Amino acid sequence: MLDLALPPRCNGRGAVVEADGRYCFACWGKLRLMGDPCCARxxxxxxxxxGEASECGACLADMPTFDQLRAAVAYGEVSSGIALMLKYG
Ligand SMILES: [Zn+2]
Ligand SMILES: [Zn+2]
Incomplete structure (x- = not known):
């Protein structure tokens, strides 16, 4: 009944989706998922x-102080909105 009155909405654009926490097709398509192959650092x-343990030019030119960093998605229109929602509740 609650879903009928207040249907679950996409966190990106506010479109109605199947369940809370899901994204609509348009927003999902804008998320750039990170994965291999990638810079080892x-x-x-x-x-x-x-090849294994390859590092990008930026890391080779100015070695970061961390050993390894990974993100689920690249920063972009939809992912920046997710970060702001997490930051401001
Ligand atoms: Zn959406
Ligand atoms: Zn790198």
Missing amino acids: CGLPFSYER
Whole structure:
């Protein structure tokens, strides 16, 4: 009954979705999921496999102080909204 009166909405654009915490097709398509192949240190995606423990040019030029960093999604229109919602409740 509650879903009928207040249907679950996408956190990105407010479109009605199946359940709380889900994203609509438009927003899901804008999320750039991170994964291999990527820089072994900062996680920057590579367009092709460079071999295990390969690091990007930025890391090689100015070595970060951390050993490894990973993010679920790249920063963008939808993911920045997620970060702001987490930050401001
Ligand atoms: Zn959406
Ligand atoms: Zn890197």
